[in-house]
Amino acid sequence: MKKIAVLTSGGDAPGMNACIRAVVRTALYYNIDVYGVERGWAGLIDGNLTRMETRSVSGLIHKGGTFLKTARCPEFVELEGQRRAAETLAAYGIEGVVAIGGDGTFRGAVDLSNNFGVKVVGVPGTIDNDLAYTDYTLGFDSAVNTVLWAMNNLRDTMTSHDRVSLLEVMGRRCGDIALYAGVAGGAEYVLVPEVPYDLDEIASSIRKSRMRGKTSNMIILAEGAGNREEICAAIRDKTGIDPKVTVLGHIQRGGSPTMSDRILAGKFGVKAVEVLREEKDSCAVGIRNNKIVTVPFPDVFSAEKRFDKSLYETSKILGL
Numbered sequence: 001m002k003k004i005a006v007l008t009s010g011g012d013a014p015g016m017n018a019c020i021r022a023v024v025r026t027a028l029y030y031n032i033d034v035y036g037v038e039r040g041w042a043g044l045i046d047g048n049l050t051r052m053e054t055r056s057v058s059g060l061i062h063k064g065g066t067f068l069k070t071a072r073c074p075e076f077v078e079l080e081g082q083r084r085a086a087e088t089l090a091a092y093g094i095e096g097v098v099a100i101g102g103d104g105t106f107r108g109a110v111d112l113s114n115n116f117g118v119k120v121v122g123v124p125g126t127i128d129n130d131l132a133y134t135d136y137t138l139g140f141d142s143a144v145n146t147v148l149w150a151m152n153n154l155r156d157t158m159t160s161h162d163r164v165s166l167l168e169v170m171g172r173r174c175g176d177i178a179l180y181a182g183v184a185g186g187a188e189y190v191l192v193p194e195v196p197y198d199l200d201e202i203a204s205s206i207r208k209s210r211m212r213g214k215t216s217n218m219i220i221l222a223e224g225a226g227n228r229e230e231i232c233a234a235i236r237d238k239t240g241i242d243p244k245v246t247v248l249g250h251i252q253r254g255g256s257p258t259m260s261d262r263i264l265a266g267k268f269g270v271k272a273v274e275v276l277r278e279e280k281d282s283c284a285v286g287i288r289n290n291k292i293v294t295v296p297f298p299d300v301f302s303a304e305k306r307f308d309k310s311l312y313e314t315s316k317i318l319g320l
């Protein structure tokens with residue numbers, strides 16, 4: 001393959017820039033021409049492509065977001081949008097695409113590949129860690145570290161005021177951000193969509209811990225695990241204590257990527273280009289048991305997300 005393109009699509013995640021850099025530099029290393037596509041699939045439809053050189057990706061490794069920008073593109077879900085994207089690629093003589101994004105981005109990749117014969121390699125870029133075929137997605141580690149930073153600050157103020165804090169974090173239907181941050185940040189209660197919880201039990205545990213002399217508690221709530229106002233109301237009714245709510249929101253999506261995410265970005269980027277260089281079938285790259293793997297798209301979508309029950313049990317033991 002002599003010409004490839006790279007794009008970022010869907011929600012942004014720390015490490016996307018580092019991964020674009022890795023794709024560009026690996027392509028150039030192998031004497032493959034590489035184009036950056038602006039605003040994901042929309043940029044392919046509109047023909048927003050720029051030829052990348054080594055210096056095009058200088059000074060980016062430490063920056064959050066994506067300098068290529070990202071977008072949601074409803075037109076690309078339709079065959080006509082995909083046709084226009086394929087025509088752009090053909091006009092440039094581009095045979096392969098590296099698409100960095102989440103589940104939706106990968107579905108677009110499959111359509112472009114199946115309907116128009118373009119080879120596409122997916123790189124899992126999303127803070128949610130909700131792609132089952134890979135142990136980790138790019139941006140997850142950075143997001144968890146951002147949550148930890150927030151927990152540290154919250155802990156200062158909640159211990160000064162003897163408060164119960166409820167911190168809501170992202171993750172959609174996946175509780176990994178809450179779970180990992182909960183364990184690493186020492187939250188007393190970790191509420192995730194994967195495990196049912198009992199608010200009576202939590203309230204009674206808070207009451208008992210107060211009697212033992214513990215004056216503050218932190219509850220970390222994954223956004224998909226329940227309604228924060230209802231949870232607070234239940235705790236207030238049963239304990240007389242009004243939890244203070246913090247919703248971290250999009251702060252989790254930004255910031256400088258961590259060491260782990262930068263290294264993952266580098267490894268994913270190198271592997272993605274090598275797959276295209278060897279003209280292998282469209283697939284997604286991932287990491288399993290600390291090894292970089294390639295997984296065919298049908299297996300990407302049929303994989304079942306494994307929740308780390310043992311880490312969850314750890315959170316319960318340590319949160320006592």
Ligand code: ATP
Pocket residue numbers: 009010011012041071072073074075076077078101102103104105106107108109111125126127
């Ligand atoms: P995140 O997990 O961060 O939200 P994502 O990649 O899942 O990222 P989406 O908005 O779901 O984000 O998808 C990105 C883009 O991929 C969509 O705007 C659309 O252009 C394309 N896409 C999504 N689903 C499909 C589909 N079923 N077929 C073709 N293209 C799709």
